[in-house]
Amino acid sequence: MAPIRTRFAPSPTGFLHLGNVRTALFAWLAARSTGGSFVLRIEDTDQGRYVPESEAAILETLQWLELTWDEGPEVGGPQGPYIQSLRLDLYAEHARRLVESGAAYWCTCAPERLTEMRLEQQRLHQPPRYDRRCLSRQDQVAAERESGMPAVLRLRMPAGTTEWDDVIHGLIRYDNADIDDQVLLKSDGFPTYHLAVVVDDHLMGISHVIRSDEWIPSTPKHLAIYAALGWEAPRFCHAPNVLDESRQKLSKRRGARTVLEYAELGYLPEALINAMALLGWSSGTEQEVFSREELIAAFSLERVQSSPAVFDAHRLDSLNGLHIRRMDGEALVAALEFHLPETSIETRRRLVPLLRERMITLRDAVALAEPLLGPAPWDPDVVFPPRKVDPETTGALLDVAVAEVEARGLDDLEAMRLRLTELLESRGVKARDGFRVLYIAILGHPSGLPVFDAMAFIGVEKSAERLRMARQELDRRRSSPPAG
Protein backbone atom coordinates (compact mmCIF):
# COMPACT_ATOMS: atom_id res chain seq x y z
CA MET A 1 0.00 0.00 0.00
CA ALA A 2 1.44 3.34 -1.04
CA PRO A 3 1.95 5.82 1.79
CA ILE A 4 -1.10 7.97 2.33
CA ARG A 5 -0.64 11.59 3.18
CA THR A 6 -3.73 12.95 4.77
CA ARG A 7 -4.91 15.59 7.15
CA PHE A 8 -7.44 16.56 9.74
CA ALA A 9 -8.74 20.08 9.28
CA PRO A 10 -11.06 21.11 12.09
CA SER A 11 -12.40 24.61 12.43
CA PRO A 12 -12.01 26.24 15.82
CA THR A 13 -15.69 26.79 16.38
CA GLY A 14 -16.10 24.43 19.28
CA PHE A 15 -14.80 21.36 20.99
CA LEU A 16 -14.25 18.00 19.38
CA HIS A 17 -16.80 15.25 19.85
CA LEU A 18 -16.74 11.61 18.85
CA GLY A 19 -18.08 12.35 15.39
CA ASN A 20 -15.32 14.80 14.50
CA VAL A 21 -12.62 12.72 16.02
CA ARG A 22 -13.78 9.48 14.45
CA THR A 23 -13.03 11.06 11.09
CA ALA A 24 -9.68 12.28 12.38
CA LEU A 25 -8.97 8.76 13.59
CA PHE A 26 -9.66 7.27 10.17
CA ALA A 27 -7.33 9.80 8.58
CA TRP A 28 -4.67 9.13 11.18
CA LEU A 29 -5.00 5.37 10.81
CA ALA A 30 -4.85 5.62 7.03
CA ALA A 31 -1.58 7.52 7.32
CA ARG A 32 -0.04 5.36 10.02
CA SER A 33 -1.06 2.07 8.48
CA THR A 34 0.64 2.93 5.21
CA GLY A 35 3.70 4.61 6.62
CA GLY A 36 2.40 7.93 5.35
CA SER A 37 1.96 11.21 7.13
CA PHE A 38 -0.73 13.05 8.99
CA VAL A 39 -1.15 16.80 8.88
CA LEU A 40 -3.17 18.95 11.22
CA ARG A 41 -4.55 22.19 9.86
CA ILE A 42 -6.77 24.73 11.56
CA GLU A 43 -9.50 26.10 9.31
CA ASP A 44 -10.36 29.43 10.86
CA THR A 45 -11.70 31.27 7.87
CA ASP A 46 -14.95 32.16 9.57
CA GLN A 47 -14.20 35.06 11.86
CA GLY A 48 -17.76 35.18 13.09
CA ARG A 49 -17.78 31.70 14.52
CA TYR A 50 -14.30 31.65 15.95
CA VAL A 51 -14.15 30.36 19.52
CA PRO A 52 -10.79 31.25 21.06
CA GLU A 53 -10.46 28.36 23.51
CA SER A 54 -11.40 25.76 20.97
CA GLU A 55 -8.11 25.78 19.15
CA ALA A 56 -6.21 24.80 22.26
CA ALA A 57 -8.90 22.25 23.10
CA ILE A 58 -8.54 20.64 19.69
CA LEU A 59 -4.82 20.19 20.16
CA GLU A 60 -5.32 18.91 23.68
CA THR A 61 -7.91 16.39 22.52
CA LEU A 62 -5.67 14.99 19.83
CA GLN A 63 -2.72 14.89 22.19
CA TRP A 64 -4.70 13.11 24.85
CA LEU A 65 -5.73 10.49 22.32
CA GLU A 66 -2.15 10.37 21.05
CA LEU A 67 -3.31 11.03 17.54
CA THR A 68 0.02 12.55 16.72
CA TRP A 69 0.47 14.86 13.75
CA ASP A 70 3.63 15.09 11.68
CA GLU A 71 3.01 18.63 10.53
CA GLY A 72 0.78 21.31 11.93
CA PRO A 73 0.44 23.75 14.80
CA GLU A 74 3.18 23.51 17.44
CA VAL A 75 5.32 21.15 15.36
CA GLY A 76 5.49 23.20 12.16
CA GLY A 77 6.51 21.71 8.84
CA PRO A 78 7.61 22.62 5.33
CA GLN A 79 4.18 23.74 4.12
CA GLY A 80 3.33 26.02 7.00
CA PRO A 81 1.77 27.95 8.43
CA TYR A 82 -0.92 25.42 9.25
CA ILE A 83 -3.51 27.94 10.29
CA GLN A 84 -5.58 29.29 7.46
CA SER A 85 -5.93 32.82 8.75
CA LEU A 86 -2.16 33.03 8.37
CA ARG A 87 -2.28 32.00 4.74
CA LEU A 88 -4.53 34.73 3.35
CA ASP A 89 -2.04 35.89 0.73
CA LEU A 90 -1.94 32.38 -0.72
CA TYR A 91 -5.69 32.33 -1.21
CA ALA A 92 -5.70 35.82 -2.69
CA GLU A 93 -3.04 34.80 -5.15
CA HIS A 94 -4.95 31.76 -6.32
CA ALA A 95 -8.19 33.70 -6.45
CA ARG A 96 -6.47 36.10 -8.82
CA ARG A 97 -5.42 33.22 -11.03
CA LEU A 98 -9.00 32.00 -11.14
CA VAL A 99 -10.26 35.44 -12.14
CA GLU A 100 -7.62 35.76 -14.83
CA SER A 101 -8.52 32.43 -16.37
CA GLY A 102 -12.21 33.22 -16.26
CA ALA A 103 -12.96 30.45 -13.75
CA ALA A 104 -14.21 32.95 -11.20
CA TYR A 105 -16.01 36.28 -11.31
CA TRP A 106 -16.95 39.10 -8.99
CA CYS A 107 -20.46 39.57 -7.74
CA THR A 108 -22.03 42.51 -5.93
CA CYS A 109 -25.49 41.13 -5.48
CA ALA A 110 -27.02 41.98 -2.13
CA PRO A 111 -27.82 39.12 0.26
CA GLU A 112 -31.49 40.08 0.16
CA ARG A 113 -31.60 39.59 -3.57
CA LEU A 114 -29.98 36.18 -3.26
CA THR A 115 -32.42 35.06 -0.62
CA GLU A 116 -35.35 36.20 -2.67
CA MET A 117 -33.96 34.44 -5.71
CA ARG A 118 -33.63 31.12 -3.89
CA LEU A 119 -37.14 31.36 -2.56
CA GLU A 120 -38.42 31.91 -6.06
CA GLN A 121 -36.41 28.96 -7.36
CA GLN A 122 -37.82 26.77 -4.68
CA ARG A 123 -41.30 27.87 -5.57
CA LEU A 124 -40.66 26.92 -9.18
CA HIS A 125 -39.20 23.53 -8.19
CA GLN A 126 -35.84 24.52 -9.56
CA PRO A 127 -32.40 23.78 -8.15
CA PRO A 128 -31.17 26.67 -6.03
CA ARG A 129 -28.26 28.46 -7.63
CA TYR A 130 -27.00 31.94 -8.36
CA ASP A 131 -28.50 33.30 -11.55
CA ARG A 132 -25.22 34.84 -12.75
CA ARG A 133 -26.64 38.29 -13.04
CA CYS A 134 -23.27 39.83 -12.29
CA LEU A 135 -21.45 37.63 -14.77
CA SER A 136 -23.05 39.50 -17.64
CA ARG A 137 -22.24 42.92 -16.24
CA GLN A 138 -18.63 42.58 -15.13
CA ASP A 139 -17.70 46.12 -16.21
CA GLN A 140 -20.34 47.61 -13.96
CA VAL A 141 -19.35 45.26 -11.16
CA ALA A 142 -15.75 46.44 -11.51
CA ALA A 143 -16.90 50.02 -11.20
CA GLU A 144 -19.02 49.20 -8.19
CA ARG A 145 -16.08 47.52 -6.48
CA GLU A 146 -13.99 50.56 -7.33
CA SER A 147 -16.46 52.76 -5.52
CA GLY A 148 -16.29 50.58 -2.44
CA MET A 149 -19.31 48.38 -2.85
CA PRO A 150 -18.83 45.04 -1.08
CA ALA A 151 -18.29 42.11 -3.45
CA VAL A 152 -17.66 38.39 -3.37
CA LEU A 153 -15.75 36.24 -5.79
CA ARG A 154 -17.72 33.37 -7.26
CA LEU A 155 -16.61 30.18 -8.91
CA ARG A 156 -17.97 29.91 -12.43
CA MET A 157 -19.18 26.36 -12.31
CA PRO A 158 -18.56 24.87 -15.76
CA ALA A 159 -21.26 23.05 -17.70
CA GLY A 160 -21.34 19.29 -17.94
CA THR A 161 -21.11 16.62 -15.30
CA THR A 162 -18.67 15.93 -12.52
CA GLU A 163 -17.82 12.53 -11.18
CA TRP A 164 -15.21 10.93 -9.01
CA ASP A 165 -14.43 7.52 -7.66
CA ASP A 166 -14.88 7.87 -3.94
CA VAL A 167 -12.75 5.45 -1.97
CA ILE A 168 -15.65 4.67 0.33
CA HIS A 169 -18.73 5.23 -1.83
CA GLY A 170 -17.50 4.33 -5.28
CA LEU A 171 -18.59 6.39 -8.25
CA ILE A 172 -20.55 9.54 -7.46
CA ARG A 173 -21.83 11.69 -10.29
CA TYR A 174 -23.36 15.18 -10.37
CA ASP A 175 -24.97 17.26 -13.04
CA ASN A 176 -23.16 20.57 -12.85
CA ALA A 177 -26.40 22.35 -13.61
CA ASP A 178 -27.49 21.50 -10.08
CA ILE A 179 -24.44 23.10 -8.55
CA ASP A 180 -24.26 26.69 -7.45
CA ASP A 181 -21.57 29.21 -8.32
CA GLN A 182 -19.93 28.97 -4.95
CA VAL A 183 -18.57 32.02 -3.19
CA LEU A 184 -14.78 31.70 -3.01
CA LEU A 185 -13.84 34.98 -1.42
CA LYS A 186 -16.15 36.66 1.04
CA SER A 187 -16.64 40.39 1.12
CA ASP A 188 -14.38 40.58 4.16
CA GLY A 189 -11.55 39.27 2.02
CA PHE A 190 -11.41 35.88 3.71
CA PRO A 191 -11.67 32.79 1.56
CA THR A 192 -14.51 30.35 2.10
CA TYR A 193 -13.75 26.79 3.06
CA HIS A 194 -14.07 25.74 -0.56
CA LEU A 195 -11.21 27.83 -1.87
CA ALA A 196 -8.97 27.39 1.14
CA VAL A 197 -9.37 23.63 1.36
CA VAL A 198 -8.40 23.11 -2.27
CA VAL A 199 -5.44 25.45 -2.18
CA ASP A 200 -4.15 23.98 1.06
CA ASP A 201 -4.72 20.34 0.25
CA HIS A 202 -2.88 20.79 -3.01
CA LEU A 203 -0.02 22.85 -1.61
CA MET A 204 0.35 20.48 1.30
CA GLY A 205 0.48 17.47 -0.97
CA ILE A 206 -2.50 15.70 0.51
CA SER A 207 -3.07 12.42 -1.33
CA HIS A 208 -6.33 11.42 0.34
CA VAL A 209 -8.95 13.87 1.49
CA ILE A 210 -10.67 12.02 4.30
CA ARG A 211 -13.65 13.93 5.62
CA SER A 212 -17.24 13.17 6.56
CA ASP A 213 -20.21 12.55 4.31
CA GLU A 214 -21.67 16.02 4.54
CA TRP A 215 -18.94 17.20 2.18
CA ILE A 216 -20.09 15.07 -0.71
CA PRO A 217 -22.33 17.77 -2.19
CA SER A 218 -19.51 20.30 -2.32
CA THR A 219 -16.94 17.99 -3.81
CA PRO A 220 -17.90 18.90 -7.41
CA LYS A 221 -17.09 22.51 -6.58
CA HIS A 222 -13.71 21.49 -5.28
CA LEU A 223 -13.05 19.36 -8.32
CA ALA A 224 -13.88 22.34 -10.54
CA ILE A 225 -11.33 24.45 -8.67
CA TYR A 226 -8.65 21.78 -9.02
CA ALA A 227 -9.34 21.63 -12.74
CA ALA A 228 -9.35 25.41 -13.15
CA LEU A 229 -6.00 25.63 -11.41
CA GLY A 230 -4.62 22.82 -13.51
CA TRP A 231 -4.06 20.58 -10.53
CA GLU A 232 -4.50 16.88 -10.13
CA ALA A 233 -7.21 16.17 -7.57
CA PRO A 234 -6.55 13.94 -4.56
CA ARG A 235 -8.56 10.82 -3.79
CA PHE A 236 -11.71 11.56 -1.85
CA CYS A 237 -12.85 9.38 1.02
CA HIS A 238 -16.17 10.40 2.48
CA ALA A 239 -16.63 8.67 5.78
CA PRO A 240 -20.16 8.09 7.03
CA ASN A 241 -21.50 10.30 9.77
CA VAL A 242 -21.73 9.28 13.39
CA LEU A 243 -25.29 9.59 14.61
CA ASP A 244 -26.80 9.98 18.05
CA GLU A 245 -29.59 7.76 19.39
CA SER A 246 -32.17 9.84 17.57
CA ARG A 247 -30.30 9.15 14.35
CA GLN A 248 -29.15 12.71 13.85
CA LYS A 249 -25.61 13.74 13.08
CA LEU A 250 -23.70 14.04 16.34
CA SER A 251 -23.39 17.65 17.35
CA LYS A 252 -22.50 19.71 20.36
CA ARG A 253 -25.74 21.56 19.88
CA ARG A 254 -27.68 18.35 20.43
CA GLY A 255 -25.80 17.45 23.55
CA ALA A 256 -22.99 15.32 22.22
CA ARG A 257 -20.23 14.97 24.77
CA THR A 258 -16.81 16.26 23.92
CA VAL A 259 -13.88 13.88 23.95
CA LEU A 260 -12.34 15.81 26.81
CA GLU A 261 -15.50 15.24 28.82
CA TYR A 262 -15.13 11.52 28.27
CA ALA A 263 -11.60 11.86 29.56
CA GLU A 264 -12.85 13.46 32.76
CA LEU A 265 -15.50 10.80 33.13
CA GLY A 266 -12.78 8.18 33.26
CA TYR A 267 -12.68 6.77 29.77
CA LEU A 268 -9.38 5.55 28.44
CA PRO A 269 -8.01 6.98 25.21
CA GLU A 270 -7.44 3.46 23.94
CA ALA A 271 -11.04 2.52 24.60
CA LEU A 272 -12.38 5.62 22.94
CA ILE A 273 -10.20 4.95 19.92
CA ASN A 274 -11.30 1.34 19.82
CA ALA A 275 -14.96 2.33 20.03
CA MET A 276 -14.65 5.02 17.40
CA ALA A 277 -12.83 2.71 15.03
CA LEU A 278 -15.71 0.28 15.24
CA LEU A 279 -18.13 3.00 14.19
CA GLY A 280 -18.01 2.51 10.47
CA TRP A 281 -15.05 0.21 10.20
CA SER A 282 -14.54 -3.46 10.87
CA SER A 283 -11.56 -5.69 10.40
CA GLY A 284 -13.46 -8.46 8.68
CA THR A 285 -12.33 -10.83 11.43
CA GLU A 286 -14.11 -11.45 14.69
CA GLN A 287 -11.69 -9.35 16.67
CA GLU A 288 -13.45 -6.49 18.42
CA VAL A 289 -10.93 -5.34 20.99
CA PHE A 290 -7.98 -3.55 19.49
CA SER A 291 -4.98 -1.77 20.87
CA ARG A 292 -3.77 1.25 18.98
CA GLU A 293 -1.05 -0.82 17.32
CA GLU A 294 -3.44 -3.58 16.34
CA LEU A 295 -5.69 -1.00 14.78
CA ILE A 296 -2.86 0.44 12.73
CA ALA A 297 -1.97 -3.03 11.53
CA ALA A 298 -5.53 -3.98 10.62
CA PHE A 299 -6.92 -0.73 9.24
CA SER A 300 -7.70 0.01 5.64
CA LEU A 301 -9.92 2.65 4.08
CA GLU A 302 -11.44 0.05 1.80
CA ARG A 303 -13.10 -1.58 4.78
CA VAL A 304 -14.80 1.59 5.94
CA GLN A 305 -18.56 1.30 5.83
CA SER A 306 -20.58 3.62 3.61
CA SER A 307 -23.59 3.81 5.91
CA PRO A 308 -23.96 6.06 8.95
CA ALA A 309 -23.48 4.54 12.41
CA VAL A 310 -25.34 5.23 15.62
CA PHE A 311 -23.01 5.71 18.55
CA ASP A 312 -23.69 3.20 21.32
CA ALA A 313 -22.64 4.28 24.80
CA HIS A 314 -23.00 0.71 26.11
CA ARG A 315 -20.44 -0.49 23.63
CA LEU A 316 -18.01 2.18 24.78
CA ASP A 317 -18.56 1.18 28.41
CA SER A 318 -17.92 -2.44 27.62
CA LEU A 319 -14.76 -1.64 25.70
CA ASN A 320 -13.56 0.70 28.42
CA GLY A 321 -13.91 -2.02 31.04
CA LEU A 322 -12.09 -4.45 28.81
CA HIS A 323 -9.23 -2.03 28.24
CA ILE A 324 -8.96 -1.27 31.93
CA ARG A 325 -8.63 -4.97 32.61
CA ARG A 326 -5.94 -5.51 30.04
CA MET A 327 -4.07 -2.36 30.99
CA ASP A 328 -0.58 -2.49 32.43
CA GLY A 329 -0.67 -2.30 36.25
CA GLU A 330 1.59 0.68 36.66
CA ALA A 331 -0.21 2.52 33.88
CA LEU A 332 -3.46 1.98 35.71
CA VAL A 333 -1.93 3.21 38.96
CA ALA A 334 -0.87 6.35 37.14
CA ALA A 335 -4.17 6.84 35.35
CA LEU A 336 -6.03 6.63 38.64
CA GLU A 337 -4.20 9.59 40.12
CA PHE A 338 -6.55 12.04 38.40
CA HIS A 339 -9.58 10.44 40.01
CA LEU A 340 -8.03 9.68 43.38
CA PRO A 341 -5.89 12.80 43.80
CA GLU A 342 -5.46 12.40 47.55
CA THR A 343 -3.89 8.98 47.30
CA SER A 344 -0.24 8.09 47.24
CA ILE A 345 1.20 5.89 44.54
CA GLU A 346 1.62 3.10 47.11
CA THR A 347 -2.01 3.32 48.10
CA ARG A 348 -3.07 3.12 44.50
CA ARG A 349 -0.84 0.13 43.94
CA ARG A 350 -2.67 -1.70 46.72
CA LEU A 351 -6.01 -0.58 45.39
CA VAL A 352 -5.58 -1.59 41.77
CA PRO A 353 -5.95 -5.35 42.25
CA LEU A 354 -9.24 -4.79 44.09
CA LEU A 355 -10.66 -2.23 41.67
CA ARG A 356 -9.51 -3.46 38.31
CA GLU A 357 -12.25 -6.01 37.61
CA ARG A 358 -14.94 -3.76 38.94
CA MET A 359 -14.49 -0.59 36.94
CA ILE A 360 -16.32 0.44 33.82
CA THR A 361 -14.70 3.84 33.95
CA LEU A 362 -11.75 5.04 36.01
CA ARG A 363 -14.14 7.29 37.87
CA ASP A 364 -15.80 4.21 39.33
CA ALA A 365 -12.71 3.92 41.49
CA VAL A 366 -13.91 6.87 43.55
CA ALA A 367 -17.05 5.19 44.86
CA LEU A 368 -15.47 1.77 45.04
CA ALA A 369 -12.51 2.89 47.10
CA GLU A 370 -14.40 5.35 49.27
CA PRO A 371 -14.94 3.00 52.24
CA LEU A 372 -11.27 2.07 52.18
CA LEU A 373 -9.90 5.58 52.03
CA GLY A 374 -12.16 7.21 54.58
CA PRO A 375 -14.99 6.47 56.96
CA ALA A 376 -17.68 4.08 55.72
CA PRO A 377 -21.01 5.57 56.68
CA TRP A 378 -23.85 3.17 56.13
CA ASP A 379 -25.99 3.48 53.11
CA PRO A 380 -29.24 4.98 54.51
CA ASP A 381 -31.28 2.40 52.62
CA VAL A 382 -29.37 -0.55 53.96
CA VAL A 383 -31.46 -3.36 55.42
CA PHE A 384 -29.90 -4.58 58.66
CA PRO A 385 -29.85 -7.30 59.65
CA PRO A 386 -29.93 -8.28 55.98
CA ARG A 387 -32.79 -10.37 54.66
CA LYS A 388 -32.60 -14.07 55.34
CA VAL A 389 -30.28 -13.49 58.29
CA ASP A 390 -31.82 -13.52 61.75
CA PRO A 391 -30.64 -11.03 64.40
CA GLU A 392 -29.10 -13.74 66.60
CA THR A 393 -26.93 -15.08 63.82
CA THR A 394 -25.99 -11.55 62.87
CA GLY A 395 -24.90 -10.88 66.42
CA ALA A 396 -23.02 -14.14 66.69
CA LEU A 397 -21.22 -13.56 63.44
CA LEU A 398 -20.15 -10.09 64.47
CA ASP A 399 -19.02 -11.32 67.90
CA VAL A 400 -16.88 -14.03 66.40
CA ALA A 401 -15.43 -11.66 63.83
CA VAL A 402 -14.52 -9.11 66.48
CA ALA A 403 -12.97 -11.76 68.64
CA GLU A 404 -10.98 -13.18 65.75
CA VAL A 405 -9.63 -9.82 64.71
CA GLU A 406 -8.73 -8.87 68.23
CA ALA A 407 -7.10 -12.20 68.98
CA ARG A 408 -5.33 -13.00 65.77
CA GLY A 409 -5.34 -9.79 63.76
CA LEU A 410 -5.71 -10.07 60.01
CA ASP A 411 -2.87 -12.42 59.25
CA ASP A 412 -5.01 -15.43 58.51
CA LEU A 413 -8.18 -14.19 56.95
CA GLU A 414 -8.79 -17.50 55.24
CA ALA A 415 -9.09 -19.14 58.64
CA MET A 416 -11.55 -16.46 59.71
CA ARG A 417 -13.52 -17.00 56.55
CA LEU A 418 -13.79 -20.72 57.25
CA ARG A 419 -14.72 -20.08 60.84
CA LEU A 420 -17.51 -17.72 59.85
CA THR A 421 -18.77 -19.97 57.09
CA GLU A 422 -18.94 -22.83 59.57
CA LEU A 423 -20.85 -20.70 62.02
CA LEU A 424 -23.39 -19.65 59.39
CA GLU A 425 -23.88 -23.19 58.18
CA SER A 426 -24.39 -24.50 61.67
CA ARG A 427 -27.21 -22.00 62.01
CA GLY A 428 -28.73 -22.86 58.66
CA VAL A 429 -27.85 -19.55 57.02
CA LYS A 430 -26.36 -19.57 53.57
CA ALA A 431 -22.91 -18.06 53.39
CA ARG A 432 -23.95 -15.74 50.55
CA ASP A 433 -26.66 -14.29 52.78
CA GLY A 434 -24.74 -14.24 56.01
CA PHE A 435 -21.66 -12.53 54.68
CA ARG A 436 -23.74 -9.51 53.82
CA VAL A 437 -23.54 -8.67 57.51
CA LEU A 438 -19.82 -8.33 57.15
CA TYR A 439 -20.08 -6.25 53.99
CA ILE A 440 -22.39 -3.81 55.69
CA ALA A 441 -20.18 -3.61 58.76
CA ILE A 442 -16.98 -3.00 56.84
CA LEU A 443 -18.14 -1.18 53.71
CA GLY A 444 -21.45 0.32 54.84
CA HIS A 445 -23.14 -1.44 51.94
CA PRO A 446 -24.13 -5.05 51.29
CA SER A 447 -21.93 -5.28 48.21
CA GLY A 448 -18.67 -3.92 46.96
CA LEU A 449 -15.04 -4.88 47.15
CA PRO A 450 -14.18 -8.32 48.56
CA VAL A 451 -14.71 -7.85 52.26
CA PHE A 452 -11.62 -9.64 53.52
CA ASP A 453 -9.44 -7.70 51.12
CA ALA A 454 -11.12 -4.56 52.36
CA MET A 455 -10.33 -5.49 55.96
CA ALA A 456 -6.73 -6.20 55.09
CA PHE A 457 -6.57 -2.80 53.45
CA ILE A 458 -7.97 -0.76 56.32
CA GLY A 459 -6.11 -2.73 58.97
CA VAL A 460 -6.82 -4.36 62.31
CA GLU A 461 -7.93 -1.32 64.23
CA LYS A 462 -10.43 0.03 61.78
CA SER A 463 -11.72 -3.44 61.00
CA ALA A 464 -12.37 -4.19 64.65
CA GLU A 465 -13.89 -0.78 65.19
CA ARG A 466 -16.33 -1.11 62.27
CA LEU A 467 -17.33 -4.59 63.40
CA ARG A 468 -18.01 -3.34 66.94
CA MET A 469 -20.00 -0.41 65.59
CA ALA A 470 -22.12 -2.79 63.57
CA ARG A 471 -22.70 -4.89 66.66
CA GLN A 472 -23.88 -1.78 68.54
CA GLU A 473 -26.07 -0.78 65.64
CA LEU A 474 -27.67 -4.20 65.73
CA ASP A 475 -28.56 -3.83 69.39
CA ARG A 476 -29.86 -0.36 68.80
CA ARG A 477 -32.12 -1.47 65.95
CA ARG A 478 -33.38 -4.45 67.94
CA SER A 479 -34.42 -2.27 70.84
CA SER A 480 -36.04 0.37 68.63
CA PRO A 481 -36.98 -0.96 65.22
CA PRO A 482 -37.03 1.76 62.57
CA ALA A 483 -40.48 3.05 61.78
CA GLY A 484 -42.15 1.75 58.66
Add this chain to the structure above:
RNA sequence: GCCCGCAUCGUCUAGCGGUCAGGACCUCACCCUUUCAAGGUGGCAACCGGGGUUCGACUCCCCGUGCGGGUACCA
Protein backbone atom coordinates in the same frame (compact mmCIF):
# COMPACT_ATOMS: atom_id res chain seq x y z
C1' G B 1 -38.82 22.21 -3.33
C1' C B 2 -33.92 20.68 -5.70
C1' C B 3 -29.51 17.46 -5.31
C1' C B 4 -26.74 13.52 -3.05
C1' G B 5 -25.87 9.41 0.20
C1' C B 6 -27.54 5.13 2.88
C1' A B 7 -30.64 0.53 3.98
C1' U B 8 -28.62 -7.35 7.71
C1' C B 9 -30.77 -8.72 15.04
C1' G B 10 -32.66 -2.77 19.56
C1' U B 11 -27.15 -0.93 18.46
C1' C B 12 -22.14 -1.73 15.90
C1' U B 13 -21.21 -5.21 12.22
C1' A B 14 -19.52 -10.16 9.04
C1' G B 15 -21.37 -11.57 4.42
C1' C B 16 -19.08 -10.04 -1.43
C1' G B 17 -25.04 -15.76 -6.02
C1' G B 18 -25.78 -21.63 -3.08
C1' U B 19 -24.35 -20.20 4.82
C1' C B 20 -28.57 -23.76 10.02
C1' A B 21 -27.29 -15.58 7.88
C1' G B 22 -21.66 -15.44 11.94
C1' G B 23 -19.59 -12.12 15.97
C1' A B 24 -19.80 -8.05 19.62
C1' C B 25 -22.78 -4.70 22.76
C1' C B 26 -27.50 -4.72 25.25
C1' U B 27 -30.82 -8.25 27.56
C1' C B 28 -32.36 -13.00 29.88
C1' A B 29 -31.06 -17.83 32.20
C1' C B 30 -27.49 -20.87 34.29
C1' C B 31 -22.39 -21.97 36.21
C1' C B 32 -18.40 -20.13 39.28
C1' U B 33 -18.51 -17.44 43.91
C1' U B 34 -17.81 -14.21 50.82
C1' U B 35 -21.12 -9.57 48.10
C1' C B 36 -20.52 -6.81 43.65
C1' A B 37 -17.89 -7.52 39.57
C1' A B 38 -14.91 -10.28 36.28
C1' G B 39 -14.98 -14.94 33.74
C1' G B 40 -17.61 -19.23 31.47
C1' U B 41 -21.99 -21.61 29.03
C1' G B 42 -26.56 -21.07 26.72
C1' G B 43 -31.19 -18.36 25.05
C1' C B 44 -34.05 -14.27 22.58
C1' A B 45 -33.31 -11.26 18.35
C1' A B 46 -32.16 -9.27 11.54
C1' C B 47 -31.68 -9.50 5.57
C1' C B 48 -37.44 -2.41 4.44
C1' G B 49 -41.28 -3.46 0.27
C1' G B 50 -42.27 -4.63 -4.93
C1' G B 51 -40.54 -5.95 -9.54
C1' G B 52 -36.78 -8.01 -12.50
C1' U B 53 -31.74 -10.91 -13.82
C1' U B 54 -30.46 -16.06 -12.56
C1' C B 55 -31.18 -23.07 -12.00
C1' G B 56 -30.64 -20.15 -7.41
C1' A B 57 -30.74 -14.05 -4.40
C1' C B 58 -29.22 -10.85 1.88
C1' U B 59 -25.79 -10.43 -2.11
C1' C B 60 -26.62 -7.81 -9.04
C1' C B 61 -30.31 -4.13 -11.66
C1' C B 62 -34.83 -0.96 -11.48
C1' C B 63 -38.85 1.37 -8.82
C1' G B 64 -40.92 2.58 -4.32
C1' U B 65 -40.50 3.56 0.96
C1' G B 66 -37.77 5.06 5.06
C1' C B 67 -33.64 7.45 7.29
C1' G B 68 -29.61 10.82 6.87
C1' G B 69 -26.87 14.84 4.58
C1' G B 70 -26.36 19.23 1.48
C1' U B 71 -28.90 23.28 -0.40
C1' A B 72 -24.98 30.17 3.21
C1' C B 73 -20.44 35.87 2.11
C1' C B 74 -20.58 28.21 8.25
C1' A B 75 -17.27 24.71 8.20
